[in-house]
Amino acid sequence: MASIFIDGAAGTTGLEIRERLSQRPTLDLIILDEADRKDPEARRAAIERADVTILCLPDDAARDAVAMASADARFIDASSAHRTHPDWTYGFAELTSDRRTAIADARLLSNPGCYPTGFLALVAPLVAHGLLKADWPFSVHAVSGYSGGGNAMIARFEQPDAPAFRSYGLSLEHKHLAEMQMQAGLTDLPIFSPGVVSGFRGMIVEVPVPAAAMTMDGSPRAFSEALAEHFAGEPLITVHQNRDADELLVARAEQPSDRLDLFVFASGDGRRTRLIAMLDNLGKGASGAAVQNLNLMIGAPETEGLRL
Template identity: 55%
Template sequence: MRRSVFIDGAAGTTGLEIRERLAGRAEIELVTLPDDRRKDPAARRAALNDADFVVLCLPDDAARESVALIDNPRTRVIDASTAHRTAERWCYGFPELEPSQGALIEGAARVSNPGCYPTGFLALVRPLVRAGIVPADWALSVHAVSGYSGGGRQMIEEFEGDTVPTAWRGYALALAHKHVAEMQRHARLEHPPLFLPSVARTYRGMVVEVPLPLHALPRRPSIDTCRDALAAAYDGSEIIRVAADDRATVEVEEDAGTDRVTLRVVGNAARGHAVLIATLDNLGKGAAGAAVQNLNVMAGFATTAGLVL
């Protein structure tokens, strides 16, 4: 059965990539508006209510406005903005997060796509909290670097402009990044993690790192214990894999251009130090790839249809 999909905000970075991924799929009919009607309220309302699925690729306030225009109970929504990631009555669109999460997404009318940074953080941390290896009240910190495409059109133009930009830029130094609440809630932590994001001069790709002082944790877990817990959590997943290698380096572009997430646990056993590391594509599993995966789950399509693995 064909399903109609309207991408509200299809001209942005994430929207364009989702559209490219869905174009040509026989089971999907893409609903589009002419350029001169994209901002016409009546045309948008009609498209939002006529489609089986709506994917919102908009700023937060605009995403809320679009949801308010939908009065057809048949229309199901995937929101790629930050607007509903901690909102009540919205299902969090990370199928691998909990054993039952995929089933919840399959039956949901409103699904919020995870952020790119939280995807890496939650993939690393949530299984260890669930297993009792990391206490829910532990003070966690997370350091991450993303490709500049995660900053949208303005940052892309800046990094690709005539003025040569910096190779690396840290930001959100007031430690109040909008993704922190999402990380805390869905990892089920008692305290917000200390989050330091940054951007590198590469178009796409991401590394997320969570240091763990194993010697200070109540159960004093080993590196292998942490790695085994992650491997058990994602056993059978086609998207999230746990690497067993002991590589000396990790690259920000390791999973760029794919919808994979690669997890590693590395460290110094003698000192009781470990670092949890996730690599992913900020536009893949961190954005467009996650939206396509959620659409597949909600519509009953093959989970990895349209994904690059």
């Protein structure tokens, strides 16, 4: 029986992880009472007792939690604090062929961001296969349910006068950018245009690809074939071959899911392509990925506790 401590279980991601893990009798879930939840010594003791600690904290608090622990403590960090840190394993199991082994052996594991999960699933394999230019200035257009913004944004969007759409990251600086660049092997930071819609959960990530971004071997058909080959047999990821859809929808009451759906749409002449990923920002984009990584780290079935 593995002992698991969720440091920061009061937030949206932490609550989802806790709900999932509490239903598994083979796990010993360490839970601090309200009086101890923010007490450094109580948290330190819980981290030392746990086989794996899942950090659902702001970035600085996540760094502090790691610093207070002994050198053999194992962590999954759901914040963005360590996603480009050389000592941390990047926890996107399907990203490369050797990633699952690295995750299983990791002591320090960083959970991917929700937007980067969609972007990397689309772009990283195509760059690695030599179909997209690594030095192309990629653009990323994405919308997410408001749950991704934490408690303050949830409260804002659940008011009677809540906005229908919120565009942000207008300074062209965002904490996901370095993660996207590094994990996709790009020369430059992408131009990232994120937005929030008035649904609780769900996410669409889109990467427009003009002909100039393609290598000599690149084409919409080659993109579809490469993605299908890369993710063949993956239980959570589907590469859709139907290019006739006229819309993709995120429902206001989107159901929880740990799936990741990928699409390649192209113009008739094949010179313009839209790569699109659909996922649940709280599922494969956060809590679902953390549970998947935890399963790999403790030797449990990879999809146990996941929503297929």
